[in-house]
Amino acid sequence: MRKVIGLVLLIVVVAFVVYGVVALIHPFGYPSQSDMDDYIIDNAQNQTGSNNVVASVVFDYRGLDTLGEATILFTAVTGVLLLLRTLKHEEDRS
């Protein structure tokens, strides 16, 4: 019973998403708006001195995201090493 409800719910949600994404969004290859990206493509070379516009977005225009991303990697590595540490014997109680 629970499975049937779940399945129906899932199908409804996915149908909505597919409909929205396929029929309502701009046709593939023709973005409806591109103001922010045009600015970046036009000015990246002058403002950041980088030929690779993606690199200039990643490190300059959206540098904080990349700091966050590097932080997430650091967090995950720290977390993995924290969880895989060797416990001391007296810690086993609590």
Added chain:
Amino acid sequence: MMESIPLNFPFLAAALLVGIALYIMLFKRNLIKLIMGVAMLASGVNLFIVALGYRAGGNAPIYTDVPPGPMVLSVPQALTLTSIVINVAVLALMLTMVVHIYRHTGDIDSEKSRKLRG
């Protein structure tokens, strides 16, 4: 509207990936499959975002020896890059936890471990 559907094939693919991933996560009991579901959801979303930025006939947005013509949007590519790395991190942590769960219960079936259901 009709003629846009074949053009929107990449979006359809992304949405279907998301749908399949949600199905896997809701109905599979194996924890490794659950993780695969999360990875698939991530791929679907990443595919969707990177497909948004494509411009018909566009070049990669890199000026080094680029042929003339329009450039595809660059921000979605940067966002996808960020989100891929984030998902690698999440998957690493999830796998570590599953290794521990396997250590404790000797099993990776979510029905058998008491806390993972409801």
Added chain:
Amino acid sequence: MLSKIVRTVANQLMLFILIFGLYVIAHGHLTPGGGFQGGAVVVSGVVMLLVAFNAGELKKSLRERFLSIMESTGGLVFVVLAFAGLGTVFFYNFLVGSPIFGDIPIPGPNPGNLWTGGFIPLMNFAVGLKVVAGLSAVVLALALFTSGEEMEE
């Protein structure tokens, strides 16, 4: 541990993987690639070594403490570079126009000049260091844990 042929070939290949990874990192502001991608290339080499040798063997040459220090250094360099822009604004690209990586490329298509990009190449290196150390540490720790060996520290 696999056979001697595999181990020798893996050892030799590692050098080339390392060079390719460094190339991808160093040219991140000119060609497709960058710190994350190059770092991942190098880590794929580490995984190859892990398959060729076993985890216990690799642990001797790739110490966890070393990896941890390397990762923290990468992160610190990144943050400090961001802090260094504080003269104007946090994350300001203060190296554009300066003597270090300061050249500005000719607008439009050009053959590419390594000495451009402001702090982008430096950040690529910092991120590359971090990714190499971080992902190797994760892979190594998981391999050691599942094979029942202890990590140091």
Added chain:
Amino acid sequence: MDFLTTNSPALIVALPLFAAFAIPLISRAGERTRNTFSLVIFGLISFLVAILAVNVHSVGIRVYTFGATAAQMALPHGYMVPVRIMFEVDGMSMFMGIIVTTVALAALIYSLQFMKGRTGQARFYSLMMLLYAGMMGLAFTGDMFNLFVFLEIASIAGAALAAYRTNMADAVEGGFKYIVISAVSALLVLFAIGILYAQYDVLSIAALAHFMQYTPLDMIALALLVGALVMKLAGVPLHMWAPDTYTVAPAGTTPMILAASYISMYALYRVTFTMYGGLINTTAIGWVVIIVGVLSMFVGVMMAVHQTDIKRMMAYHAVSQGGYMLLGVGVCLAVITDPAALASYGRDAMNGGIFHIINHVFYKALLFMTAEAIFFRIGTRDTNKMGGLARNMKWTAGFYIIGALAISGIPPFNGFASKLLIYESVLKFSPVLSVIAMFVSLVTLASFAKVFYSAFTGPPMPAYEGVKEVPKSMIVGMSILAVLIIFFGLFPGLIVDTIVAPATNALIDQASYINAVMGAVP
């Protein structure tokens, strides 16, 4: 000083990141050095938060654009859309910032002696800093994708900390559940961001709100965002993860994970009020929020009553108290288009809902800390195995009483202040809801009283004859919160005027949030 005021939004997030990267290196110099370093950095951050709070209170919304030629330059020269990431700090962001900073400070001090002699301390503190940075970033950011990134930082750090006690199976399972829920909700948020980006080609929240046309695609994005964030904040149909995760997280981190779920609530408010404000059918959405709130209140408290694990009981109460916040805000949303009703009780309901966040985080953090203090000394969380602890753990028992009275809404404590605001205003909206809220409060009091009698009073159990009071740093951590609870309870008017009302205004006043960024558009 001027430099600090200008750059404080960036420094508040960047300093903990710096500390988190540095802690593994500094730990090599010894435990004492590391603890001092963490405390010094945290003191510095608290100072910066205070500066920024004063500044935001006097100046209004602060915009900080990363990497621009000037921090206030949200738009590039002569261009009409924002390109760079920006922080946008208004009253509501600052309100969350104050909550998170206070709780994190108490948790850090509490952890100093709790963690003594355990393995993996360097990584533990590093993750605490990262969790803090993630939450502050989420509160301050004015960019949708950046919000996703900080959401992930906070949830990964939280999950790793929740699974800290790897020798216990349920700890790892609680952490796993948390990270699966967080990953799925974050990916749904990302999907919604993609849909929004496709239509407007901007990522800044203010710019999205400015261009928002509320097309069917926007509705899909709104549904995804609301679903994902309700899952993350443990609203009732999707609350299953919360008790498991809160129960197993080690001391000091439980309050922070709790705060992290209210940061998700903040993100939900930011999306519904600021981004979609004025466009959505607020009456319908308001009723949805009210229903989720009432269900959370009721289901949470009913599940809590028969728990024997003390932290699990508190975790269900956290779900239940979350309902009060949603109830208050939902009532305001339902009447937001009706100026008369808004002035007469809508704004008060909202004030109550927002005020309840800070009150709840403080007393629930205190309660979680007392539960962990008991666990620290006797090694069990089962209330049936406790008894007579008040004799030996006087401070802990005192803090428990303060927390329990505050959560049940008894007068001199802060819970009463916000609950009274909610009762009064909801009574004017719909008396039935108000009666339900009062009933839930009574049940809460009963369930905490029951635990108090079984754990602290009665004859001392022979096994706990030699139990000592917890170490000093843990008492200091708890007393910070206890003092604040009493202070907030004694001067609720002052708190509502200085920090709660600006937060409410910031949420209702969508136009000035947009203007702070888009104001320069010709």
